[in-house]
Amino acid sequence: MAKILIIEDEPELVRVLRSYLERAGYAVISSGRGDDGLQLWEREKPDLVLLDLNLPGADGLDVARAIRKRADTPLIMVTARVEEADRLVGLELGADDYIPKPFSPREVVARVRAVLRRATKNGSASTGMVLKISDLEIDLDAHAVICRGQKVDLTPTEFDLLATMARHPGRVFSRLQLLEAVQGVAYEGYERTVDAHIKNLRSKIEADARHPRYIQTVFGVGYRMSKE
Ligand code: CA
Numbered sequence: 001m002a003k004i005l006i007i008e009d010e011p012e013l014v015r016v017l018r019s020y021l022e023r024a025g026y027a028v029i030s031s032g033r034g035d036d037g038l039q040l041w042e043r044e045k046p047d048l049v050l051l052d053l054n055l056p057g058a059d060g061l062d063v064a065r066a067i068r069k070r071a072d073t074p075l076i077m078v079t080a081r082v083e084e085a086d087r088l089v090g091l092e093l094g095a096d097d098y099i100p101k102p103f104s105p106r107e108v109v110a111r112v113r114a115v116l117r118r119a120t121k122n123g124s125a126s127t128g129m130v131l132k133i134s135d136l137e138i139d140l141d142a143h144a145v146i147c148r149g150q151k152v153d154l155t156p157t158e159f160d161l162l163a164t165m166a167r168h169p170g171r172v173f174s175r176l177q178l179l180e181a182v183q184g185v186a187y188e189g190y191e192r193t194v195d196a197h198i199k200n201l202r203s204k205i206e207a208d209a210r211h212p213r214y215i216q217t218v219f220g221v222g223y224r225m226s227k228e
Contacts, residue, residue: 002116005046006030007037007063008078009055017050020105021112034058038066046073048116050108053079053090061089068094072155074119076111078103091196096157097183098193114183119156131166134228136205136214138166147205157182158201161194165215165225174222198223 004021008014009032018028029044031037035057041049049067053060060077067073077090080101090098096115099108131138137146143159145152154162160182165173173181175191182197202209216224 001025001027002047003027003029003044004048004050004112005037005041005044006050007034007040007055007060008032008050008052010052016105017108020109024109024113026112032056034060034063038063041067041073047119048074048076048112050076050078050112051095053077061093064090064093064095068155072153074115074156076108076115078108091193092200094155094158094200096155115156118160118182131163133166133169133214133225136166138163145205148207152204154201154204157197158204161197162201162205162215162225165223169225170227172218172221172224178222194223 004026006014006017006021006028008017008030011032014030014032018030021028029040029046031040032055034055037051037055038058051060051063055063058066060079064075064077067075072094075095076097076099077095078099078101079090096118097111099111129140131140135148139145140163143154143156145154145159145162161178164178164181165171175194178194179190198215199209202212202215205214206212214226216226218224
C-alpha cells in the first residue's frame with residue numbers, strides 16, 4: 001500500500017483529502033507544519049508528498065528544496081498561490097506536478113495515481129532497453145541514467161521527459177506533446193512548466209547547461225534530443 005504524506009495546515013482540507021485517498025486505497029499521514037512535515041518525511045519515507053506552499057514552521061518551497069536535496073520522492077505541490085512564478089519555482093525545485101486550489105479531491109486522487117504510476121519502475125512492461133546517445137545511457141527498465149560514467153538522479157517527470165525524447169533522437173517535440181507524454185494529459189497554458197523541467201534536466205546531464213549537448217532547443221517549436 002502506497003503511503004502518502006500530506007503537509008497542509010488547513011485541517012478541513014486534510015480531512016477531505018485523507019478520506020478520498022484512504023478510500024482509493026492509500027495509507028495517509030499528515031502534518032500541519034512545514035518543519036514537522038519534513039521530519040515526518042524523513043522518518044516515515046512516504047511514497048509521495050502532497051505539499052502546501054503557505055505553511056507555518058517552514059515555507060512549502062523550502063520543504064520541497066530540502067526533500068529534493070536528499071531524495072527523489074514524488075512531490076505534488078498544492079497551493080492557492082496563483083502566480084505563475086511560484087508554480088515555476090516549485091517545478092524548478094523538482095516537483096512532479098502542481099495542483100491549484102481550489103481543487104476537487106477526485107482530481108487530486110487522479111494526479112496522485114498518475115505520479116505514482118510513473119514513479120513505480122515495476123509498473124511498466126519490461127523492455128530490456130538501454131538507450132545510448134554518445135556518453136548518455138538511459139536504462140528504461142531500471143529508470144537509471146548514467147552520464148559520462150556517473151549515475152544521475154532524476155525525478156520521475158525528468159526521467160519520462162528524457163526517455164520520451166531519447167526514444168526518437170532528432171525528432172522535435174512541442175511542449176504540449178512533452179507534457180502529454182509525461183502526464184498523460186496536457187493542459188493548455190502549462191507549456192512553460194516543461195521549460196522548468198528541461199532546465200533541471202540540463203543542469204543534471206549537460207556538462208555546460210548553457211550550451212546543451214543533448215537536449216536542444218528548437219526555437220518557436222520545442223525540444224529535441226540530439227542524434228549522437
Ligand atoms: Ca496553507
